[in-house]
Amino acid sequence: MSYQTADLLDAHEARLADGSLRVATPLLQRFGGRESFAGRISTLRSFEDNSKVREALAEPGTGRVLVVDGAASLRCALLGDQLAELAQRNGWEGIVINGCIRDSAVIATIDIGVRALATHPLKSVKRGLGEREVPLAFAGIAFLPGEWLCADADGIIVCRDALA
Numbered sequence: 001m002s003y004q005t006a007d008l009l010d011a012h013e014a015r016l017a018d019g020s021l022r023v024a025t026p027l028l029q030r031f032g033g034r035e036s037f038a039g040r041i042s043t044l045r046s047f048e049d050n051s052k053v054r055e056a057l058a059e060p061g062t063g064r065v066l067v068v069d070g071a072a073s074l075r076c077a078l079l080g081d082q083l084a085e086l087a088q089r090n091g092w093e094g095i096v097i098n099g100c101i102r103d104s105a106v107i108a109t110i111d112i113g114v115r116a117l118a119t120h121p122l123k124s125v126k127r128g129l130g131e132r133e134v135p136l137a138f139a140g141i142a143f144l145p146g147e148w149l150c151a152d153a154d155g156i157i158v159c160r161d162a163l164a
Contacts, residue, residue, distance in 0.1 A: 004036075005154045008163045015159065024156040025140035028096065028115040031104050032084065036152035037113030038162075039065040039093035043145050045131045047071045050078045050123075052130030057083055061092030065113070065151075067143045069136040070099025076122040077102035079114070088112040094151060098138040113151055 005023075015021035042064045046052050056066050066087070070078045079095060081103035087095060094113030100120035101107060107114055136143040141158055143149070148162045157163075 005150055005152050005157050008150060008157060012159070012163055020160045021163075022141040022158045024158070026155050027139050028117060028156065030114070030153070031101055031107050031116055031119075032094065032112045032114030033108055033110045034094065034113040036150075037065065037094035038148065038150040039063045041065055041067050041143055041145055041147050041149050041158070043067050043069070043133055043136050043143055045069045045134055045136060046078065046129060048073050048076050048078075048124050049127050049129045050083070051126045051128045052132065053078055054083055054086070056132065057087040057090060057092060057095075059090065061087060061090045064092060065094045065096060065149045066092060067136060067149065068095065068097045068099065069138055070097055072117060072138065073099050074118060074120060076100065076124045077120045078124055079107075079116070080123065081106035081110070084110045084112055084114060094149075096143075096149065096151070096156065098136075115151060115156065
């Protein structure tokens with residue numbers, strides 16, 4: 001399905017004033033094979049450890065977007081091609097990472113939305129650390145579990161509920 005953030009913002013502009021609709025600062029680059037995606041937010045906070053990313057993406061993800069706050073680390077990748085393929089197989093709509101990915105050429109061929117700061121060839125450590133379903137804040141906005149995220153070529157928006 002295709003989403004146009006600009007059209008959604010035009011139609012719901014009044015919601016910007018009360019904070020129920022938020023626009024992310026354009027810091028994240030597109031890497032996945034799906035240009036636009038949307039779904040309920042599932043959150044994860046993890047610094048340079050992708051163990052919990054794998055756990056989350058192993059779950060059924062239908063209708064959800066995993067938002068990962070990696071504290072903007074540029075020292076290793078939190079997502080690679082194997083995890084992107086796992087996410088696609090399990091029905092995740094997309095993955096948004098405040099950090100890096102690797103295997104970007106392969107991820108570009110996988111039918112999943114992926115946004116991240118950059119690429120880095122080094123994989124992360126695996127210590128099983130991270131927090132699930134907690135409020136996150138990066139790119140100038142809050143990402144709250146259960147809220148709605150929509151991303152396309154123009155950017156990322158977050159809203160308390162799905163926008164028609």
